[in-house]
Amino acid sequence: MDLYTPEFxxxxxxxxxxxxxxxxxxxxxxxxGQKISNDFYDRHPIFIGVLNGSFIFLSDLMRYVHIPCEVDxxxxxxxxxxxxxxxxxxELKEIDxxxxxxxxxxxxDIVDTGLSMKFLIEKLKRSHPASLTSxxxxxxxxxxxxxxxxxxxxxxxxxxxxLGYGLDFAQEGRNLAQIYIIDKKVPDN
Ligand code: 5GP
Numbered sequence: 001m002d003l004y005t006p007e008f009x010x011x012x013x014x015x016x017x018x019x020x021x022x023x024x025x026x027x028x029x030x031x032x033g034q035k036i037s038n039d040f041y042d043r044h045p046i047f048i049g050v051l052n053g054s055f056i057f058l059s060d061l062m063r064y065v066h067i068p069c070e071v072d073x074x075x076x077x078x079x080x081x082x083x084x085x086x087x088x089x090x091e092l093k094e095i096d097x098x099x100x101x102x103x104x105x106x107x108x109d110i111v112d113t114g115l116s117m118k119f120l121i122e123k124l125k126r127s128h129p130a131s132l133t134s135x136x137x138x139x140x141x142x143x144x145x146x147x148x149x150x151x152x153x154x155x156x157x158x159x160x161x162x163l164g165y166g167l168d169f170a171q172e173g174r175n176l177a178q179i180y181i182i183d184k185k186v187p188d189n
Pocket of ligand 1: 053108109110111112113114115116117160161162163167168169
């Protein structure tokens with residue numbers, strides 16, 4: 001497949017550089033998929049993807065999961081055109097599936113402050129799933145203010161805005177096959 005993988009990309013007036021390559025992402029997503037296959041082999045889980053950002057991660061992840069499973073989606077409001085969170089979460093689309101008694105795997109693209117994940121976990125728990133497991137491809141752990149349990153995390157990343165592999169900047173950049181970070185000095189960990 002001929003993927004969109006430039007070394008640098010300009011998006012809405014900002015310059016971004018590669019932070020995680022296609023190979024690094026695929027390798028990690030495959031490992032998470034294998035782990036989920038083992039952990040849920042007899043549980044017929046349902047993946048709930050959080051739109052829009054998780055659609056590429058979830059589509060790759062599910063293809064690395066080799067057990068029977070289902071998928072559904074919900075949608076939250078995004079950052080809009082900004083690079084910082086508004087601090088408010090609004091639900092724009094509900095799931096269609098009945099998750100009572102089901103093993104639910106909630107799939108996010110990125111956890112930043114943790115507000116969205118906390119909101120989603122509390123909301124889904126009210127539907128009485130048999131279990132609720134959280135997955136996030138990326139985690140800005142230094143930014144996270146809300147106490148959320150993340151069961152599977154792809155990569156811990158610095159507190160800088162990232163783009164690509166489903167993540168947008170003012171709706172652009174989702175089609176990039178790698179993850180890009182704003183081209184400023186990355187702080188030492
Ligand atoms: P939180 O509620 O944890 O503060 O933010 C989670 C949501 O904010 C993510 O699902 C994602 O939509 C958005 N977000 C957080 N950080 C970034 C980022 O660096 N880049 C992009 N494109 N979206 C982000």
